[in-house]
Amino acid sequence: MQKKKVELLAPAGNAEAFYGAIHAGADAIYLGGNRFGARAYADNFSEEELISCIRYAHLFNRKVYLTVNTLVKENEFSELYSYLCPFYEAGLDGVIIQDIGVFTYIRDMFPGMELHVSTQMTVTGKYSAALLQEMGACRVVPARELSLAEIKDIKTATGMEIECFIHGAMCYCYSGQCLFSSILGGRSGNRGRCAQPCRLPYSVKGQGHTSEECFPLSLKDMCTIERIPELIEAGIDSFKIEGRMKKPEYAAGVTAIYRKYIDKYYKNPHQPFRVSREDLDKLSKLYIRSERQDGYYDKHNGRDMVTLKSPAYSGSDEGLLYEIRKRYLENSPKLPVMVFGYFQPGEKAMVTYTCKDLSVTVEGEIVQPASKQPLSQENVVKQLGKLGDTVFDIEDMVVSLGEQAFYSLKALNELRREAVSQLEAALISANGFPVKREKQSKANSIGQEESGGRREAKLHLSVQTLAQLVAVKKSDYRNRITRVYINGDLFVEKDSPELWKMLEGWKAELIISMPYILRMRDASYLEELLRIARENKDKIQGFRVSSLEAFGYLKSKAYHGKIYGDAGFYVWNHETMKSWEGKLAGFCMPLELKSGEQKLLMQGDSAKETLPCEKIFYGRIPMMLTANCVAKTTDACKKNTNEEQMLLIDRYQKAFPVVLNCVHCMNIIYNTVPLSLHNEWGKWKENCDMRLDFTIEKEKEVLEVLDFFGGLLAGEFNSKGSLPPYKEYTTGHEKRGVE
Secondary structure, three states, X not given: OOOOOOEXXXXXXXXXXXXXXXXXXXXXXXXXXXXXXXXXXXXXXXXXXXXXXXXXXXXXXOEEEEEEOOOOOHHHHHHHHHHHHHHHHOOOOEEEEOOHHHHHHHHHHXXXXXXXXXXXXXXXXXXXXXXXXXXXXXXXXXXXOOOHHHHHHHHHHHOOEEEEEEEEOOOOOOXXXXXXXXXXXXXXXXXXXXXOHHHOOEEEEEOOEEOOOEOOOOEOEEEOHHHHHHHHHOOOOEEEEXXXXXXXXXXXXXXXXXXXXXXXXXXXXXXXXXXXXXXXHHHHOOOOEOOEEXXXXXXXXXXXXXXXXXXXXXXXOHHHHHHHHHXXXXXXXXXXXXXXXXXXXXXXXXXXXXXXXXXXXXXXXXXXXXXXXXXOHHHHHHHHOOOOOOOEEEEEEEEEEOOOEEOOHHHHHHHHHHHHHHHHHHHHHHOOOOOOXXXXXXXXXXXEEEOOOOOOOOEEEEEOOHHHHHHHHHOOOHHHEEEEEEEOXXXXXXXXXXXXXXXXXXOOEEEEEOOOOXXXXXHHHHHHHHHHHHHOOOOEEEEEEOOHHHHHHHXXXXXXXXXXXXXXXXXXXXXXXXXXXXXXXXXXXXXXOOHHHHHHXXXXXXXXXXXXXXXXXXXXXXXXXXXXXXXXXXXOOOOOOEEEXXXXXXXXXXEEEEEEEOOOOEEEEEOOOOEEOHHHHHHHOOOOEEEEEOOOOOHHHHHHHHHHHHHHHHOOOOOOOOXXXXXXXXXXXXXXXXX
């Protein structure tokens, strides 16, 4: 059986880019409205524009996907229904989503639309894909960092549609896990407002090595046109071009070139595949940053992927832009129409409009005998041929006009308008799209009330190293600790016997922390962690997860212990909380909501209390989680050196610690100073549990921090005016939040 052809999916930041990409051969367009999209600074579309674009696309048998790919705050959620409803009624094909609460809400309220999982959800393997498929997703946009082997693994395991980026700019961090722009300047990538600090210069300092100032976090733009056969044969269903912030000429030009070579492949799949130097040159002249590279499909990272010298875009070729504009932006394709008109006195007027194999006939009022000026052939042809800004163009017209017949020009126009409207509807329906959907009734919101009285606030810790655990055991506040999250890597390292010895006699709940990111390469690692947890369930009570992949893995293995969600397992609204009720044992407050927004999540409803919650009061914020490696880019691979630290130094001489985790071949870039909310404890002690995250701290630092916060928790001194054992710190988004 013939496989379904790959979809070419083009970006559109405005209506001009939309029409240009359609004319250039895109099978589908993804775009954003004026809310909830991850490109807040694109022109985007008004409601009227977007509805017109949906109808236009469906007339030409193309699809439209709307980006709803930001995290949504509780106080914004009520606007989601009214925002989506007009597009749903107009036949919108699908939505691209990041927020789990948004995902389940749209699934329930707008059942006729496809649910596509945004790359912002950080899907890195088959377990997260299968989990989302079970929840209602039909398509997933996996992390850009995945190899072709990993993409094939998702396809084999789930059969889901897979949409992959094949051209354009690339983020350095795993999408959805970057807080760099957010913490430094308040412009959140999770809200479509990234300021791109990854494109700024840094130097890198390691043991015995300091690089010159360069651009170690700036990836070259992706261009995979020479790999089209390989990507199609890997089972990718949709080829996605990045670029909603770029000019309409870019969207049309890149689409046209990829359209040419996709069609060339399907015409003769067994013929040697070559891309002309001329077309490669054209792509380079359409907003390519530095040199081209072909992404992560056959590599995990590499110096050759990075624009070390300059992240600036090379200049565009004005002649090429002019050529693209004339061809795709200023010319609109038309569908040929045959028209037949029947106007005989004493009989009903009738017109038939035919396009392709479809015909519609509209009857009007009875044609009257002319008392003065009869209807002329010229007038009939003129009025029935006024197709204006429709997609139709008259190919031929036949008119049967009786002598001395009268029919008003107004009535002629009404016949034409009704026939064209019906013909458009017939074409849309024949192409398999709904002409108009019936909207769902909006669900009644459950009134929210403050939760009832809370138990005494508890102290939770997170540790990454054995030395940190040693310090915790020495602390006078050890017995106040009720939960300890322990880096899962410690359980599978050579020092694990020492770890188990240290865990003897603990009264606290012991939880294994899964890595931030899990990939196919971690299969044996996960099996070992799960075996350890199951064989030691008297000591190990559960897991903490930072990703859907980790949660999906545990669910697929029927794990029955506790599962806690970390701060990066985003819970921004009550709909998300409802999605995880009965599945998570608790969650951690996200790091981008301000205090008042967080407290909205602490409100229960009339039926039940909210999901148990903890809040980070101390810890280095992970700004970036990356597959690429600053050590390998600026010096050399450290090979199996786990938890070694380097420093990323910006132009203001601020140093960001970088942990090299070679077990999972991942970098974790932390903030320059720790988050510390010691002055806020009095406002929170009745609402949630306190969590302290130890990341790069040495034993002495852990003891000092734990003693300070332990004293706050015990009420031994007041938070206001009490000095922590460190001079510099940030309060993150506690007061400012993100837009």
